[in-house]
Amino acid sequence: MTCVTSKDGTSIGYQRAGAGPAVLLVGGGLDDGSENEALVPELARNFTVFNYARRGRGDSGDTLPYAVAREIEDIDALISEAGGSAHLFGASSGGALALEAAAAGLAVDRIAVYEVPYMDNDVAAEQWSEYVGRLTAALADGQRGDALELFMRLAGSSDEDIAGARASSFWPSLEALAPTLAYDAACLGDGRPPVTRLATITQPALVATGGIPDPQLGGLQPGFFDAAADAIAAALPTAERRIIEGQTHVADPKVLAGVLEQFFTP
Template structure:
C-alpha cells in the first residue's frame, strides 16, 4: 500500500499495478477501494492503475470538516503521483466525483463513468433531500447502522434486504464506512445533474450504464440510471453514451475492463 499527501495534509492510500498510461479508479458508496480491485487487475495488462481508498475509508486518513473540493484535491495528488495526465474512471457516486474533478479543471486525459445516480424526477430529488437530513442526524447521534439502513432504503433495498444485511458478517465493516455516506451525498449536490459544471468538461467522456436491473436497487424507478446517463451525455460536449449488455450496478470486472480498454486506447 502506497500513500500520497493531499493538499490539506491528508494521507491517501492507494495500490498501483500494471504498466502503461495511468488510470485512476474512483469508488462509490460504502467502498474502500476493494470493489475496484478486480477491475484494477484486469486493466493492469494495458495500463498503470491507481486504485485508491477515498478519504475516510480503508487505510486513507481523513481531515474535517469535509468538502468535495478536498476530494478533488485527493485526485489531483494522485494525478501528480502518476506524472499526469491520467484517465479517470468513477462508478456510482464516485462517477459524480470524477465529473466534478474534470469540471474543476484537473489535468485529465479521458473520463469514464458508470451508473452515476443523479436524480431526474422531482419526487426522487425530494426524497434525497430528506435522506441527507436524516443521515446527518443519524451520524451526529452515532447511529451508524441506521445511517446504512437509510442509504440502502434510498437505493431501493427492501426492509427484508436491510434486515438480512444487519445480520450479515459484512455489517460491521459497513458501519466503519458509514460516515462517508455524507461525503457521497455531498458529491451529488442537490441530486440533480449540475448542468453548468458538466458543460465545462472538454475531455472525451464515456457515460455507461448496465442493461440488467440490480436486485439491490430494485426499488428505484425503471430507467433511473439511464435517464441520468442520458442527461450527462447530453450536457458534456464530447460525451459518448453506452449501455453494457448483461451488467447490473455492480458490473463484472472482465466486461467492464474490455469496454474501458477500447475507449481509453482510442
Template sequence: MARVISRDGTPIVYERFGSGPAVVLMGGGLDDGTENAPVAQELAGDFTAVNYARRGRAGSGDVQPYALEREIEDLAALIDEVGGPVQLFGASSGGALALEAAAAGLSIGRIAVFDVPYAVGDPAVQAWQAYVGHLRAALAEGRREEALRLFMRLAGASDQDIAAAEDSSMWPPLLELAHTLAYDAACLGDGPPPADRFATITRPTLVLTGAGIDPHMAGLQSDFFSQAADAIVACVTRTERRIVDVREHTVNAKTLAPVLTDFFRP
C-alpha cells in the same frame, strides 16, 4: 499499498497495477477500493491502473472538516504522484466525483463513469434531498446503523434485504464506512447533475449503465440509472453513451474492463 499526502495533510493510500498510460479508478458509496481492484487488475495489461481508497476509507486518512474540494485535492495529489494527464474511471458516486474533478480542471484525459446515481425528476430529487437531511441528522447523532438503513432504502433495498444485511458478517465493515455516505452525498450535490458546471468539461466522456436494475435495488425505477446517464449526456459536451450487459450495480470487471480498454487506449 503506497500513499500520497493531500493538500490538507490527509494520507491517501493506493495500489498500482501494470504499466503504461495511467488510469485512476474511483469507488462509490460504502466502497473502500475493493470493488475496483479486479478492474485494475484487468486493465494492468495495457495501463498503469491506480486504485485508491477515498478519504475516510480503508487506510486513507480523514482530516476534518470534510468538503468536496478536499476530495478533488486528494485526486490532484494522486495525479501529481503518478503523472498526468490520467484517464479516470468512476463507479456510482465515484463517477460524480470524477466529473467534478474534470470540471475543476485537473490534469485528466478521458473519463468513463458507470451507474452514476443522479436524481432526475421532481419525485427523485425530493426523495434524495429528504434522504440527505435525514442522513446528516443520523450521522450528527452517531446513529451509523440508521444511516446505513437510510442509504439502503434510498437505493431500493427491501426491508428483508436490510434485515439480512444486519444479520450478516458484512454489517460491521459497512458501519465503519457509514460516515462516508455524507461524502458521497456531497459529490452528488442537490440531486441532478450540475448542468452549468459540467458544460465546461471538454474531455471525451463515456457514460455507461447496465442493462437493467440490480435485483438488490428492485425498489428503484427500472430506468433510474438510464435517466441519470441521459442527464449527464445532456450537459457534458463530448459524450459517448453505452449500455453494458450487466444488471449488478457493483462493478463487473470481466464485462467493463474490455469496454474501458477500448475507450482509454491511445
C-alpha cells in the same frame, strides 16, 4: 498499499499495478477500494492503474471538516503521483466525484463513468433531499447503523434484507464506512446533474450504464440510471453514451475492462 499526501495533509492509500498510460479508479458509496480490485489486473495489462481508498475509507486518513474540494485535491495528488495526467473511471457516486474533478480543471485525459445516481425528476430529487436530511441527523447523533439503514431503504432494501445485513459479520465494517455516506451525498449535491459544470468538461467522456436492472436496487424507479446517464451525456460537450448489455450496477470486471480499454485507447 502505498500512500500519497493530499494538499491538506491527509494520507491517501492506493494500489498501483501495470504499465502504460495512467488510469485512476474512483470508487462509489461504502467502497474502500475493494469494489474495483477485480478491475485492476484486467486494466493493468495495458495501463498503469491506480486504485485508491477515498478519504475516510480503508487505509486512507480523514481530515475534518469534509468538503468535496478536499476529495478533488486527493485526486489531484494521485494524478501528480501518476506523472501529471491520467484517465479517470468513476463508478456510481464515484462517477459524480470524477466529473467534479474534471470540471475543476484537473489534468484529466479522458473520463469514463458508470451508472452515476443523479436524479432526473422532481419526485426523485425530493426523496433525495429527504434522505440527505435524515442521514445528516443520524450521523450527527452517532447512529451509524440507522444511517446505513436509510441508505439501504433508499435503494429499495426490504425489512428482511436490512435485518439480515445487521446480523451479518460484515455489518461492523459497513458501520465504519457509514460517515462517508455524507461524503457521497455531498458529491451528488442536490441530486440533479450539475449541467453548468458538466458543460465545462472538454475531455472526451464515456457515459455508460448496464443493460440489466440490479435486483438489489429495486427501490429505484425503472430506467433510473439510464435517465441520469442521458442527462449527463446531453450536458457534456463531447460524450459517448453506451449501454453495456448484460451488466448490472456492479459490472463484470472483464467486460467493463474491455469497454474502458477501447475508450482509453483512441
